[in-house]
Amino acid sequence: MIQFQNVTKFYGQSKALDDINININHGEFLSLVGMSGAGKSTLLKLIIGEEQLDGGQILIDDIDLATVKKSDLPYLRRKIGIVFQDIKLLPKRTAFENVAFAMEVSGHRKEKIDKDVPKILELVGLLHKKDNFPDEMSGGEKQRVAIARSLAHRPVLLLADEPTGNLDEINANEVLDLLLKINKLGTTVILATHASDLVNKINKRVITLEGGAITMEQEKGKYKL
Amino acid sequence: MNTIALFRVIKSGLTNFWRNRWLSAASTLVMVITLVILSVLSLLFVITSSSVHTIRERVDISAYFKTGLAEDQIFQVKQQLEQNPKVKSVTYISADQALEQFKQKHANEPLITDSLKELNANPLPATLQIKANNLEDYPGIADELNSDQYKAQIDKVNFEDNRVVIERLNRLLKFIVTIGLALIIIFSLIAVVVIFNTITLTIYNRREEVEIMRLVGATNWYIRGPFLVEALTYAVAATIVTSVLLAPLYLRLLPGVSNYLNPGVDIFAASYLRFYYLVLLMLAISCVLGIISSLLAIRRYLRI
Numbered sequence: 001m002i003q004f005q006n007v008t009k010f011y012g013q014s015k016a017l018d019d020i021n022i023n024i025n026h027g028e029f030l031s032l033v034g035m036s037g038a039g040k041s042t043l044l045k046l047i048i049g050e051e052q053l054d055g056g057q058i059l060i061d062d063i064d065l066a067t068v069k070k071s072d073l074p075y076l077r078r079k080i081g082i083v084f085q086d087i088k089l090l091p092k093r094t095a096f097e098n099v100a101f102a103m104e105v106s107g108h109r110k111e112k113i114d115k116d117v118p119k120i121l122e123l124v125g126l127l128h129k130k131d132n133f134p135d136e137m138s139g140g141e142k143q144r145v146a147i148a149r150s151l152a153h154r155p156v157l158l159l160a161d162e163p164t165g166n167l168d169e170i171n172a173n174e175v176l177d178l179l180l181k182i183n184k185l186g187t188t189v190i191l192a193t194h195a196s197d198l199v200n201k202i203n204k205r206v207i208t209l210e211g212g213a214i215t216m217e218q219e220k221g222k223y224k225l
Numbered sequence: 226m227n228t229i230a231l232f233r234v235i236k237s238g239l240t241n242f243w244r245n246r247w248l249s250a251a252s253t254l255v256m257v258i259t260l261v262i263l264s265v266l267s268l269l270f271v272i273t274s275s276s277v278h279t280i281r282e283r284v285d286i287s288a289y290f291k292t293g294l295a296e297d298q299i300f301q302v303k304q305q306l307e308q309n310p311k312v313k314s315v316t317y318i319s320a321d322q323a324l325e326q327f328k329q330k331h332a333n334e335p336l337i338t339d340s341l342k343e344l345n346a347n348p349l350p351a352t353l354q355i356k357a358n359n360l361e362d363y364p365g366i367a368d369e370l371n372s373d374q375y376k377a378q379i380d381k382v383n384f385e386d387n388r389v390v391i392e393r394l395n396r397l398l399k400f401i402v403t404i405g406l407a408l409i410i411i412f413s414l415i416a417v418v419v420i421f422n423t424i425t426l427t428i429y430n431r432r433e434e435v436e437i438m439r440l441v442g443a444t445n446w447y448i449r450g451p452f453l454v455e456a457l458t459y460a461v462a463a464t465i466v467t468s469v470l471l472a473p474l475y476l477r478l479l480p481g482v483s484n485y486l487n488p489g490v491d492i493f494a495a496s497y498l499r500f501y502y503l504v505l506l507m508l509a510i511s512c513v514l515g516i517i518s519s520l521l522a523i524r525r526y527l528r529i
Contacts, residue, residue: 071445078442088437102441107230153442
């Protein structure tokens with residue numbers, strides 16, 4: 001589904017990614033691990049066209065990302081859900097409205113939004129909190145709303161950039177379970193994290209990055225820092 | 226962009242306008258000042274140029290013929306004058322016609338009509354009224370009529386030289402245009418800067434929303450649209466306020482001026498000074514200013 005071929009990325013003089021080759025299949029759950037600054041976030045940003053690469057190429061379903069016009073990026077992003085460590089919910093909107101926002105943006109009718117959003121909130125187990133504002137929810141619940149928002153377009157790929165970074169263990173596990181559930185329903189998931197215990201628990205493919213290069217690749221990974 | 230998206234963009238722009246009411250009011254006010262200056266100056270310009278036009282129309286030369294001269298001879302002079310390329314038209318008024326006109330004009334003044342009755346003969350001479358193509362040609366034509374060539378026929382040449390007045394009005398016109406353009410440019414720039422700042426602030430206030438919109442795949446115009454709509458709202462609001470302020474001035478002042486300059490005829494009736502033309506002009510100009518300032522702010526501060 002996604003192929004990284006000799007991908008290189010510089011930030012000024014410093015090399016953020018060095019000759020990366022990864023092949024990600026449909027329906028896969030891939031963990032990208034490594035310390036801060038290892039290049040995990042850069043890799044995710046390249047996939048959604050936030051950053052431009054300096055060498056090599058990225059193919060998504062055999063389409064070269066470099067050939068995608070800037071004006072077509074929004075349509076690419078509707079195929080990809082993305083979740084961040086800092087969650088990025090709109091504080092003045094309820095859980096329902098935050099999820100609806102993503103659908104409004106791409107021009108869905110109100111009737112469809114009213115029908116779909118409760119389903120998505122139910123999937124992340126937060127239908128009972130649909131009228132709550134982010135301030136009234138725990139960290140884990142907020143992150144699950146953010147995941148619900150990223151699912152609003154029914155993406156084929158979900159990118160999670162340190163989604164558990166700000167959460168305690170119980171909340172982190174909730175979020176991780178949700179990501180696994182989404183993956184089981186058919187969405188490809190890429191999880192970037194430095195939380196070794198989480199990655200070790202799920203027993204899926206792991207790629208370890210260090211200083212912008214792949215240092216280890218395991219099919220059913222254990223990961224140590 | 227489908228209609229739902231368009232509707233949401235407009236709604237979001239109006240929300241921007243309403244959330245920052247006070248800033249919006251300031252932006253609208255600056256735009257109103259610009260539009261008031263624009264319309265008052267254009268009003269002055271049109272009135273002055275209409276005055277010049279009216280006065281130009283009134284300039285002519287009257288050549289009074291000696292009494293008892295045969296009409297043949299008058300027509301001969303008329304023919305000669307008509308061959309002069311500087312002359313636009315020559316109108317013949319016979320002594321009888323002149324008397325008729327005089328009587329009509331003074332019909333309500335018994336003293337004059339009574340004294341006319343005392344006279345046995347028509348005291349008024351036959352007249353040629355001459356209009357020139359150009360204002361500058363009048364003195365030359367007048368000199369020609371005063372020359373020896375016509376001494377035998379023409380008794381007196383009357384030429385009211387309005388050129389000084391016209392010159393003065395033209396200078397005033399130039400002054401209005403210069404000062405007007407300068408003021409309009411200065412205030413347009415102020416309006417652009419103020420709206421630019423307001424939009425920049427809105428972009429700052431909505432930075433989180435913008436970031437999320439980008440990430441969930443909003444198109445560029447869906448993200449930019451509300452800021453354009455916001456600026457256009459200032460333009461529309463300013464046009465409405467200015468129109469309400471100026472409507473009484475326009476609808477009362479203009480007929481008055483027209484009546485003063487040219488009694489009985491509405492000299493502005495056919496001109497572009499119709500009130501709705503002015504409203505359209507203001508709307509167009511304020512929209513252009515709004516679009517310029519919001520595009521500048523978007524280019525500068527909105528990362529897509």
